[in-house]
Amino acid sequence: MLEIEGVSAGYGRAGTTVIEDVTLRVAAGEIVGLVGESGCGKSTLARVVTGLHRPSAGTVRVAGVDVRALRGKALRAHRRQVQMVFQDPYLSLSPRQTVRQALTEPLAIHRVGDARSRAARVSELLELVELDPQVGARRRGQLSGGQQQRVAIARALALEPRLLVCDEPVTALDVSVQAKVLNLLCDLRDRLDFGCLFIAHDLAVVAQLADRIAVMSRGRIVEQGPTADVTTDPRHPYTRLLLSATPTM
Template identity: 50%
Template sequence: MSAETKILEVKDLTVTYSVSGKKVRAVRGVDLSLSKGEILGLVGETGSGKTTVGKAVVRLVKPSSGQISIGGVDVTTLSRSDMRPVRRQVQMVFQDPYSSLNPRMTVLQLVEHPLKIHNIGTRTTRKSMVGDIIERVGLSKSVLSRYPGEMSGGQRQRVGLARSLVLSPALLVADEPVSALDVSVQAGILNLLVDLQKDLGFSCLFITHDLGVAEHLCDRVAVMYLGEIVEVGTRDDVLARGYHPYTKSLLDAVPVPDPVVQRNRKKATLPGDPPDPLSPPSGCALHPRCRFVVERCMSDQPELLPLINHKEQLRDVEGELCRSEEIETKSPVSGHLVRCHRVEDAFALNARDAVTSGSSDTVVQSNKELEGHRSNALSASGTLDRKDKEF
């Protein structure tokens, strides 16, 4: 990574909500950064604080502490009027294409609105800008006079995208933009987002609960649990294996759309329910549900540390070193961070499970099938393959 200014830099962000007199820390000490043209996926389940982070970035909620810089400018302390020029740089796309578009405005009015607010162009130039962006998002100019109610969900989400991109922002915050859509429509929007990102070069903070979508779209991925980032790194580092026990169980929980693969997978489901954010567990937030829990996890809060620190300790249960090639070649600047006291043990045990589940023959066999199906699979066929050689 070069030393160029980051488009977005979030440092030690904490957001506190007050719920019936009690304070809930929805986001706890989150650090994030986004380079130019990068898509960062923020992944997590309901209540993990991913949407709150997105809202804090566009200043829809006020952080209780921490710092957010956009294009090198610290926006946490800016006044409303000073914030205006920055807002032009940061735009948001919302989850629900039905409630995020004013039903009484035509598409032209909706998409033109941000231009008006920022005093850009004249009436005629604005209209041509709107026309251009509408065609960019794959709609025809004939929709300009239509109302949102006359359009399908996919078309509306395209209008939402056009409205955000008409200002040519440097950063797009997309909060679950495809989760309300059917798969066939979702595919179109994802393709569009990839194309637009390539052409316009904006950075994107992509908030999603769908690991398949994150894996398809993002360059880097951050996994959140109960307001904290538990693992962050490149897409391949984070989603290929799941070093953090929570990431691993998320990956295991997503069913693979192939019955042969899905039914032969070893699935480590996470027991219990997500903790109550009003009274978060002591120590590591995951400890009541984690299968690798030791005493230390209950008292000490783990820090988000580079995986390289764990490299030398990567042993299996019998104390044998079982370093994989990938870990050895990892450079210290890759920025793969994991928040877990037991990442090395957890990873070794998970790797062993992958091999010893059932007989290893079936794993090898299903692996071949995997290739045959030219698939697939969040379970990462490669993982099984490499581990087979090791054991």
């Protein structure tokens, strides 16, 4: 579903490299966790994958198609297939929109169906993320952090993407809410079969839902493998360091 090959990227004309020679794959229906310290380049990689940032080297393919080659219609179709969930759901929702309006927006922008079928789809999405139908009439300020992130997830799923990139989606949530949102993501992946690149700085969080884990340090993937292997038999000293920092594991 997602193939990242030898990708490097940086910012500014000077071209300081932030991520270097990253190779990573996410199969259909697979959740791959990307973990690493703050500032190591995780969000930069997420932006490259979603086409928001151009890599200086390497290729990103989604469903076999090179993201860099896309223009016009094909680029719009790609944007539909790859959706993102961000750390702060508060910032990803407009204060003026009701939840129903926020969920209708992507359908309207991509001209999916008519008013009636969109309304039906919005009800379906609310149910999918386990939100009460009444929540649909509320605005951002009337929602808890967990509810806001559920709305953001529902909106990301509205167009049935094949790949979901979640960049620290539970970092801003209370610990008690985190597990619920992680369970929801697992559940949704089982039901909808999208591939997921799940990013966090906390190995314990990633281990809760990832099939495989990639460990990033200073812009490079230093280790990757099945979750059980990485968490019980880490090869790289940096992974061991991350593990020792999560006493619950």
